[in-house]
Amino acid sequence: MANRLAGATSPYLLQHKDNPVHWQEWGEAAFAEARERDVPVLLSVGYAACHWCHVMAHESFEDADVAAALNRDFVAVKVDREERPDIDAVYMQATTALTGQGGWPMTCFLTPDGEPFFCGTYFAKPQFLALLAGVSEAWTARRPEVLASSGKISEFLGQATAVEPAALDAAALDGGATRLRAGFDSRHGGFGGAPKFPPSMVLEFLLRHHARTGSPSSLAMVERTTTAMARGGLYDQLAGGFARYAVDASWVVPHFEKMLYDNAQLLRVFLHLHRLTGSPLAARVVRETADFLQRDLGTEEGAFASSLDADAAGREGSTYVWTAAELVAVLGPGDGARAAAAFVVTDTGTFERGASTLQLPADPEDADWWASTRARLLTARAERPQPACDDKVVTSWNGLAIAALAEAGTLLGEPRYTAAARACAELVLDRHLVGGRLRRASRDGVVGRAAGVADDYGNLAEGLLALHQATGEPHWLGAAGDLLETALTRFADPAGGFFDVADDAEALVARPKNLADNAEPAGTSALAGALLTYAALTGSTRHRAAADDALAAAGLLAAQEPRFGGWTLAVAEAALAGPLQVAVVGDDDAAHELAAAAWASSSPGLVVATGAPDAPGVPLLADRPLVGGSSAAYVCRGFVCDMPVTTTTELAQALAG
Structure with a gap:
């Protein structure tokens, strides 16, 4: 036996191809081996830009003692959550149910039939070695208890939660805005405390709510939050683009990875804010973020890569942070001091080792000086170790990018953004659409085996419909209609909404169906939005009815917990105001x-x-x-x-x- 990840297409799996652990990819072969050896499966789920995934890899998966225990007593399976969101969704539900929280890396122990019996997230090496020994002992000496536990967990996962449909009428949408206002951080923007994630879909809902009702508070929440994010360390003040989240409540220190799905959605939010208010800051952020997508995440084939890592040369944020001395070394004493003041780079620092993230409380008045300073700092930064790029092309997230760039090209009069959206759409349809069905991802032009999930169909259709409106080209409308027909046929849940996977997908211990919008739209809300737009463009009452049914399926959750129903509420605003x-x-x-x-x-x-x-x-x-x-x-x-x-x-x- 040996590590079998060298042939994987996922950059995350390839990061582990040289581990002494005998990793293999998810598949029947792994579970067949577990049955033959009569050992449990250790399932480890993460993604390429995940900082703590790297930490656990260095501490444990590169360690000879850990590898010996894993290889002896388990079949070790690695999964890229971005490539297989269906697997991630099922076992994350188990992890959350068992521990009260989730996250990555996710660590699950399964029976040879795939049933989970113990789940957790990050474990330091001593705890992980002890855990491996304890699980192995339980599997050997207390098998009936383990199997009874796994059976109960699997039964819980397989139970379809009956959710009463709830129409999102004007009162429900107004109530959602009121609930958001109660949890709004009026000082720093955003919702809740640290860590603080960019609430892109919630902001889109609030923009639409203001457009429909004129609500001053809805617009104020958007303006305060977008300004704080764009002025803070969350935003790359030199190269554009947003980090995944801030570890503090005031957006100063980010967790430095940059994700395609965040930047595509935020680009659209800032674009719509600029359309509504004429904000110069919003327009600048749109252009810089669009340029970041093309420059730093664009692939040779014409699509967009998934993410940039948080780490470079083994240190988180090392590419991005500065000391005052470093600014002086690049710019000279005068300009260095001026830049330190502009960027709030202090002697004590806002990050580790006395370094500071770059903030920009106000645009410098001297535009020429600012342009020169930014260019010089970018040149110097390029000499530093650079974060790795997860260059797999994910269908869903490229759909989000297509929509954002198509609209940006139209609203800003920038044909190059529209051209980038068109090139991306052509690539995804050409490579990812196989036999009329979407695949989840590709890399270096080679499509992967994983089937597309509901949000792949919904977000790509959304992007194609935006591109059709931006260009007037009819074939994008036709392609979107084909995708939506497949979704209606293969993903629809008779009880309402959409399953995350198709009716002929690989059978897991449960068929996942998530109605909550989190970092990106849920499958149900993604499809609801695309169905609604398609109905408005074609006059199809069947698609409008399907959109309304999907919104009702997610309506109760969105109305009660609007922070986890942002896109559902945004689509509902479009349904109420239009077509x-x-x-x-x-x-x-x-x-x-x-x-x-x-x-x-x-x-x-x-x-x-x-x-x-x-x-x-x-x-x-x-x-x-x-x-x-x-x-x-x-x-x-x-x-x-x-x-x-x-x-x-x-x-x-x-x-x-």
Whole structure:
């Protein structure tokens, strides 16, 4: 026996290919070996950018004593949670149920049939060695107790929790905003205390709630939080892009990994804030984050990598933090002192070893000096050890990036962002769509074996629908419709909402179904949003009904715990406010001005179609001719349409009506 991860496609698994532990990938072969040897399975779940996963790897999985115990008494299985979110979801539910909390690395002991009987997260080497010995002893000497425990846990996991559908009407959405206000940190922005995560979907909901109701408090929560995040250490003040979360309540010290899903969603939030308020800070953050995605996460094939690591050369944050002396060494005494003041780099430091994260409480008044200083510091920073990149391409997160970049290209007048969204969509559809079904991920252009899950279908469809609206190209609408048809056929739960995995997916101890929005939209809310947009663009009542049913399935959770229902609530705002359909016919300067006026609307229910009258494959353009030979805009709310207009002034009045 030997370590069998060398042939894996996951960068996280490849990080462990040289461990003395005899790791293998999840699969029937591992469980067959466990049955043959009559030993438990040690399941270790993590991801490439996870700091504490690296710590446990160095302490335990690279250690000869730990490896000897694991190899002797267990079958060791490594799983990348980003590649197999279904496995992660099932065993994280068990971990949370048994310990009261979850996280990564996740450490689970399973029977050879995959049933969990002990779960935890990070263990230091002494505790882990003791745990291995204790579990081995229990498996050998107290097998009936172990099997009885695993049976009860598996029974719990397999129980379908009946959730009564709850419509998210205006009162429920207003109540969600009120609950969020009660937990809002008015001093620092965000919700709750440390650690503090960027609440991207909650912010999107609050923006939409303000757009529908005019609520000053909803907008104030967004503005306070986005400003604090963008000004603090969470944001990379030199290269753009947000870290995963802050370890403190005031956004000063981040956990330094940068995730594609965070940055794609935050880019969209800042973009919509800029559209609503004209904020120059929001516009700058959008451009810098979009540039970060393309420069630092863009793959050679045209898609986007999953993450940048928190560590470099074995030290967390070492790429990003500075001392005052280091600033002086790069910039000279005068500019170094000026930069230290601008970035709040202190003598005592805000991070470890006297170093500071970079904050920017205010944009420097001298734009030329700031541009030069930033460039010089970036050049110097490039000489430092750089964080590793997890360069696998995840379908779902690339869907989020497509949506954000397509909208940014349109709203900011930046065709290169739209082009990047188009290139990404082409790559994902070409490589990840196999036999009409999505795969979860690829790497170096080679698609993996793991099947796509519900949020892959929902978030990619969302991205394709945004790209269709940005470009007027009909095939993106058709591709989104195909994905949604598969989701309706294969993922729908008759009790409401969507399972995370298809009806023909690999059977686990339970079929996961998560209704909570966490770091990214849940499968049900992702599909609800895409179904709603598709219905508005096509007039399909079947897709609108499916969207409404999905929202109701997640409605009770979202209304009661809005911090874990941000995207559900955001989609519900669009459902309540819309559809507001704008069809712009023509292809001249006047048509482009009309389209820009349409996109300026912050209505949560807005959809936009552009192109020639009766353009094939674009239902909103059917039977909508030019007006007197001139380009025109048609505004409809549901099935009630206004008279066409030919000027931006008339269109703005129609949209405000």
